[in-house]
Amino acid sequence: MKNNTNFTFCLPHNESPNTLKAEAKHNKLGELAATAISGNDISSSVLYVSALAIAFAGKYAFITLLIVALVLFFFRKIYGEVVGALPLNGGAYNALLNTTSKRMASMAASLTLLSYMATAVISANEAIHYLFHIFDINNNLTVLSGTTGLLAIFAGLAIMGISESAKVAIGIFIFHLSTMIVLIFSIFIYVMQHGWGIFAENWNSPSENSIGTAIFFGFAASMLGISGFESSANFVEEQEKGVFPKTLRNMWMVVSVLNPLMAFLALSVLTIPDIAGPYKETLLSKMGEMSAGEWLSVIISIDAFLVLSGAVLTSYIGVTGLLERMTLDRIMPNYFLKKNNRGASYRIILFFFFLSISVLWITQGNVKTLAGVYTISFLSVMLLFVIGNLLLKAKRKHLPRPEYAPWYGLFIAFTAVLVALIGNIVMKPEHAGDMPNYQVFLIYFVPTIIFILIMLNRTVLLKVLLKLVWNIFEPIREFFLKLHKRIDALINDINSQEFVFFTKGKSIANLNKAMLYIRNNEHTKKVKIVKVLKEGDKPSDKLLKYIELLDEEYPDIDIEFVPVYDDFGPELIKKLSKEWKIPINFMFIGSPDEKFPYRLEELGGVRLII
Numbered sequence: 001m002k003n004n005t006n007f008t009f010c011l012p013h014n015e016s017p018n019t020l021k022a023e024a025k026h027n028k029l030g031e032l033a034a035t036a037i038s039g040n041d042i043s044s045s046v047l048y049v050s051a052l053a054i055a056f057a058g059k060y061a062f063i064t065l066l067i068v069a070l071v072l073f074f075f076r077k078i079y080g081e082v083v084g085a086l087p088l089n090g091g092a093y094n095a096l097l098n099t100t101s102k103r104m105a106s107m108a109a110s111l112t113l114l115s116y117m118a119t120a121v122i123s124a125n126e127a128i129h130y131l132f133h134i135f136d137i138n139n140n141l142t143v144l145s146g147t148t149g150l151l152a153i154f155a156g157l158a159i160m161g162i163s164e165s166a167k168v169a170i171g172i173f174i175f176h177l178s179t180m181i182v183l184i185f186s187i188f189i190y191v192m193q194h195g196w197g198i199f200a201e202n203w204n205s206p207s208e209n210s211i212g213t214a215i216f217f218g219f220a221a222s223m224l225g226i227s228g229f230e231s232s233a234n235f236v237e238e239q240e241k242g243v244f245p246k247t248l249r250n251m252w253m254v255v256s257v258l259n260p261l262m263a264f265l266a267l268s269v270l271t272i273p274d275i276a277g278p279y280k281e282t283l284l285s286k287m288g289e290m291s292a293g294e295w296l297s298v299i300i301s302i303d304a305f306l307v308l309s310g311a312v313l314t315s316y317i318g319v320t321g322l323l324e325r326m327t328l329d330r331i332m333p334n335y336f337l338k339k340n341n342r343g344a345s346y347r348i349i350l351f352f353f354f355l356s357i358s359v360l361w362i363t364q365g366n367v368k369t370l371a372g373v374y375t376i377s378f379l380s381v382m383l384l385f386v387i388g389n390l391l392l393k394a395k396r397k398h399l400p401r402p403e404y405a406p407w408y409g410l411f412i413a414f415t416a417v418l419v420a421l422i423g424n425i426v427m428k429p430e431h432a433g434d435m436p437n438y439q440v441f442l443i444y445f446v447p448t449i450i451f452i453l454i455m456l457n458r459t460v461l462l463k464v465l466l467k468l469v470w471n472i473f474e475p476i477r478e479f480f481l482k483l484h485k486r487i488d489a490l491i492n493d494i495n496s497q498e499f500v501f502f503t504k505g506k507s508i509a510n511l512n513k514a515m516l517y518i519r520n521n522e523h524t525k526k527v528k529i530v531k532v533l534k535e536g537d538k539p540s541d542k543l544l545k546y547i548e549l550l551d552e553e554y555p556d557i558d559i560e561f562v563p564v565y566d567d568f569g570p571e572l573i574k575k576l577s578k579e580w581k582i583p584i585n586f587m588f589i590g591s592p593d594e595k596f597p598y599r600l601e602e603l604g605g606v607r608l609i610i
Contacts, residue, residue: 028243035246036166036172038251040169040307044123044176046255050284055275056214056221058209061222062263071226074413078413079230080248081401082233084244090321092111093106093325094325108385111380115230128143134298150309159346183288183296190291202271216419219416220423245403285297319348328583328605462490495525497524499526500588502589503529503531503543514610527560531564547561570598589603590610
């Protein structure tokens with residue numbers, strides 16, 4: 001048996017980038033700034049979702065959009081419970097990481113990354129189309145260059161820091177809402193002057209599909225109107241305390257009023273064939289021109305350019321929070337953690353920028369090929385978030401949280417998103433030669449998940465590579481012996497990261513669960529099991545016996561028992577993290593009960609594994 005159970009603290013090792021990140025300070029976002037950043041994405045849907053819903057649901061479009069608003073109401077509670085209990089960046093990834101395994105969490109992360117990539121490219125391209133429409137520019141190469149330039153501008157803005165980004169987002173958000181209010185009032189005046197005849201004509205016109213079919217496909221299409229709702233959860237650590245649930249409420253109010261109302265007003269001034277035909281891409285501009293004249297149409301085009309640009313900014317901020325969290329958990333290379341003097345992870349931003357422009361130029365600006373990626377990945381992320389909430393209730397029921405989503409709300413939300421997902425998968429392409437949504441999605445999803453799986457299993461793959469190299473190139477053994485030593489050193493370097501588990505010492509079952517989780521999910525050969533004691537106390541003989549049993553059970557892991565005489569809390573965690581040079585997110589605890597005096601976010605990123 002290994003004789004490594006002792007009662008001394010380990011010597012410190014070099015500062016890790018994780019610790020440096022935890023020490024980085026910047027101003028937190030208030031309610032308006034946080035709402036604007038995520039709200040620009042979700043509120044930009046008013047520019048296209050009305051025409052999209054009417055194309056599939058016809059006269060029932062505003063009803064399907066009201067149903068979507070009801071579904072989003074339940075998602076407010078779902079996101080509020082999960083992020084309130086686990087207030088860390090990463091959204092669905094963070095929810096599943098703390099309730100399942102890294103592999104399942106990485107699935108959510110891959111889908112979120114694809115969703116942000118598609119959002120950035122589509123929003124930037126559509127923004128440039130609206131801008132160039134004002135100047136009657138239609139050259140495809142010019143549009144591609146303009147889209148690239150817009151992506152570069154907002155990458156630079158994101159690199160300047162979230163505070164500067166928030167100022168721009170606020171300006172765009174206020175201008176967008178103001179423009180929509182002007183448009184709504186002008187249409188109401190127009191309808192009062194010209195009557196409700198067009199709405200009556202639309203309502204009495206025969207429908208090509210049955211009511212059920214129209215509402216089914218209309219609802220599936222209308223669910224795109226809430227894309228962006230998940231963004232706030234991906235940068236919750238940048239928000240002031242208590243701001244996150246307010247962003248959810250504000251986003252829900254905006255889309256619940258704007259989207260159904262705009263569809264209703266569209267049916268009041270234009271016939272369904274016109275909406276689904278010549279005006280489907282410029283519906284709001286046409287409504288502005290009809291109700292107030294050319295000046296309002298131009299303002300709406302400018303507003304569309306700005307708010308779609310704001311959605312690009314949301315993508316940069318959301319993906320930065322997500323990839324930072326994944327890098328801290330060693331799924332992505334530590335290379336991405338480097339920050340500039342403004343606290344921005346510029347390497348992540350540049351990586352996402354180059355990824356986005358490569359997709360743009362490969363597709364030659366035909367962003368409709370990304371629609372399948374955008375639709376299915378976004379809805380899948382929402383579905384996984386519901387699953388994360390279910391697992392949180394089942395596995396972390398004693399974890400304190402500010403609010404609880406009702407079980408019936410989870411059922412409604414899960415069913416609604418599943419219906420929308422199925423609807424978008426079976427939905428026929430717009431043109432006969434286009435690929436179905438799910439095929440386009442798989443083209444982008446498969447390479448992404450393969451890369452993530454490689455990163456998760458890199459030590460195993462390195463060992464396989466090592467064996468392959470040794471067997472094939474034995475004739476030149478001396479050369480490859482040096483390569484062997486380097487790869488072996490890399491594996492040892494990965495496994496040298498120590499982990500900490502704070503135990504109450506009452507149950508060997510909990511200790512064994514913790515060791516199983518670490519063995520199955522982390523790359524390490526060293527684990528400290530810490531028992532916090534009062535001065536004068538000593539570890540129980542039972543606990544020491546448990547440690548000995550675990551030491552025999554896990555011969556490949558160096559288990560060290562460390563008694564600490566202090567009070568358990570944030571200060572002790574920070575002290576031990578600094579003294580041992582172990583990042584806080586590599587420290588684990590069991591799920592606390594209601595009597596636990598601290599909230600999870602106060603512990604600085606400690607993870608739950610039981």
